[in-house]
Structures are given as C-alpha cells and as structure tokens.
Amino acid sequence: MTRIALLGATGSIGRQAIEIVAAHPGLELVAAASGSTGIEGLAPLTQTGGDLTELLEAAQPDVVLNAVVGFAGVGATLWALEHGVTLALANKESLVAAGDLALAARERGGGLLLPVDSEHSALFQCLEGRRDVELDSIVLTASGGPFRGRSRDELAEVTVGEALAHPTWTMGRKITIDSATLANKGLELIEAHVLFGLPYDRIDVVVHPTSVVHALVRFRDGAAIAHLGLPDMRVPISFALTYPERAATPVPRLDLAAGLTLEFEAPDLDAFPLLALARAAGEEGGTKPCAYNAANEVAVTAFLDGRLPFLGIAETVERVLRDADGSPARDLDDLREADAEARRLAEGALAAA
Numbered sequence: 001m002t003r004i005a006l007l008g009a010t011g012s013i014g015r016q017a018i019e020i021v022a023a024h025p026g027l028e029l030v031a032a033a034s035g036s037t038g039i040e041g042l043a044p045l046t047q048t049g050g051d052l053t054e055l056l057e058a059a060q061p062d063v064v065l066n067a068v069v070g071f072a073g074v075g076a077t078l079w080a081l082e083h084g085v086t087l088a089l090a091n092k093e094s095l096v097a098a099g100d101l102a103l104a105a106r107e108r109g110g111g112l113l114l115p116v117d118s119e120h121s122a123l124f125q126c127l128e129g130r131r132d133v134e135l136d137s138i139v140l141t142a143s144g145g146p147f148r149g150r151s152r153d154e155l156a157e158v159t160v161g162e163a164l165a166h167p168t169w170t171m172g173r174k175i176t177i178d179s180a181t182l183a184n185k186g187l188e189l190i191e192a193h194v195l196f197g198l199p200y201d202r203i204d205v206v207v208h209p210t211s212v213v214h215a216l217v218r219f220r221d222g223a224a225i226a227h228l229g230l231p232d233m234r235v236p237i238s239f240a241l242t243y244p245e246r247a248a249t250p251v252p253r254l255d256l257a258a259g260l261t262l263e264f265e266a267p268d269l270d271a272f273p274l275l276a277l278a279r280a281a282g283e284e285g286g287t288k289p290c291a292y293n294a295a296n297e298v299a300v301t302a303f304l305d306g307r308l309p310f311l312g313i314a315e316t317v318e319r320v321l322r323d324a325d326g327s328p329a330r331d332l333d334d335l336r337e338a339d340a341e342a343r344r345l346a347e348g349a350l351a352a353a
C-alpha cells in the first residue's frame, strides 16, 4: 500500500487524484487538506486551513501530492523534500518561489520529486534513463489560452468570463487566468529550470493549440522525443502516484487516424509579456522568481475581483520585479519575507494604478 497525503483535495487536481486513488487497490488516502472547504471523513486525517506540515507530521505518508494553489504550498513542498518523502508536485508556485531551497532540501532528504504538471511529467518521461551529456534542449508546449492570436490592443477590454474560458484544459481559476496571460508558461519555464537543471537558453516554449504534444526533448544526435496524449491531468497524476509502475487509467487512447493535426508557432511576447518577464526573473535568480510569483498571485486575484484590467496583471508584475530586492533567501523565513515584500509592492502598484 502506498499511503498518500493529498493537499488541495477539493481542487481540480485534488478531485482527479481522489478518482485515481479510488480506482487503484495499491493506493490509500491517509490524509487530506483543503484551504477553507470542509472535508471531514474524506481521509482518516483531515485538515482545513492551518499549517500543512502539522498534518504531514501526523500522517507520515509515503507520498505527498501537493495540489494546493499558490505560495501556500511552499511549506509542504519543503517538508516532503527535507524528509525524503516522495513528492508528487502539482503546486508549481512552490518550486518557482523556493527553487534553491527546494533543491537543497532534496539533496539533504534524498527522496523522489515527481512532477505532476503535465509538461514536466512529459519531460521527466522523455528524459528517463538519459544522461545530461546526451541532452541538447527541452521544449515546453503552451496551448496559447483563449486569447491566442490577439494583439496587445485587443486584450485591453477582455472580461474575466472570457479569460476563464480555456480552450483545452478545465482547471482551477488561478491557473486558468495564468494560462490566458501565459504566466502559467512563465512559471513552468522556471519550474523546468529547477527540475531539470538546464540553463534558460536551453529551454524553449512553443505554442501548440491542441495540447496533444505536452513537451519534447531534443538530444545531441538530432533526435527529438515528444510526449503525446489527450489533455487529461489524470495521466500525470496517475504516473506520479504509481511510479514506476505506470498503472492503467480510464483516459481514452489517442486516435491518430481521427484527423489529428499538430501545429506549432512562436509565442507572441508583445501581447503576452509575462512569459518574457518570467524568463528575465529566472535568469536574475535569487528571490526574483519568488517576487514574480507573488506579484502575479496578487494581480490575478485583483483581476478576478474586477479591480484590475487584464493587461494590468503584467504591468503589476513588471513593476514589482523592477522594485523587488531579489537577494537570495537563506531559509524559509527569508523567503516568506521576500514573498510578503513583493505582495506589498504589488498592492502598492494596484493602489497607484
């Protein structure tokens, strides 16, 4: 039996994870957490709000599936890595904000870090059994979101409802807005850098509207290995929870004869500046990625609340990145301070706008 602690159990990833666990006789939910929705009875140990590491200490799971949204997932990510407990990671924000601390904790803990983000799960699978020296570069695909093809001017008036209408994935509200601005791909770019240790100039992003190719790896001999599948998060969730078994799922097979078209195009960095801002923040390092994430969280909440126009999200993040100190965090307290400072700067930018 693999004993799983599921954090973010009421969310889009959390609900799909419950389905995967229920269908697999070798998986057992021993603990579950949510932010504010009651979940009593879902698992032997449950918690709503509060410090997630207290639940993890009490549960002592074999696997932590971190499907919390936002910086709130940082403590649990670091706990799992520090304790050598397998971490199935959907909460990309924690790896973006705490990349250096997470790598140091993984080094000390010695456990597995299995990405659940579909692109990174795909990369992990394409890279299995390969040595770093064989690798040329990696490519993340982006659906382009609901506003693909629009110019910057055409994005000025878009509504929350339009931004939440994602063409290929059904997800939580925050990541859906991040997909519309391409901040999601920016976060994933930094996540890929942390996970796979490649410099930013060897990580590319291409837009691929149908989301069938999740990522690809280019090797030094000229070959490229891509990972294909229908856009369905149950596949990477199941892969991480049953690794290295690759258990069966009810997800439909890919039907290549049904007129599958694979189109790719370069992202429009003018209309979607949050992708280039993430690359710059990642290259600067220190706590700049933490500031990028914090400012984006504040700006997305303001957009969803009707307090900020769509283009204001990138403007807020750009301003915070300019003003944030960015010096490296020595520990979680330092990181929390950098996160709080970036949030203060973002709120200040919103008040001044």
Ligand SMILES: NC(=O)c1ccc[n+]([C@@H]2O[C@H](COP(=O)([O-])OP(=O)(O)OC[C@H]3O[C@@H](n4cnc5c(N)ncnc54)[C@H](OP(=O)(O)O)[C@@H]3O)[C@@H](O)[C@H]2O)c1
Pocket: 007, 008, 009, 010, 011, 012, 013, 014, 033, 034, 035, 036, 037, 038, 049, 050, 052, 066, 067, 068, 069, 070, 072, 090, 091, 092, 093, 116, 117, 118, 169, 170, 171, 172, 173, 174, 175, 233
């Ligand atoms: N959805 C996808 O397809 C997808 C794909 C790839 C990666 N991801 C990543 O997976 C994570 C979750 O995404 P999602 O779409 O599942 O989000 P979601 O539907 O908004 O769910 C978020 C979950 O986090 C919980 N939560 C929020 N704040 C919390 C806190 N302070 N402490 C404990 N739990 C808290 C929520 O609980 P309440 O319900 O009580 O608020 C909910 O269970 C994000 O990092 C996202 O980027 C998602």
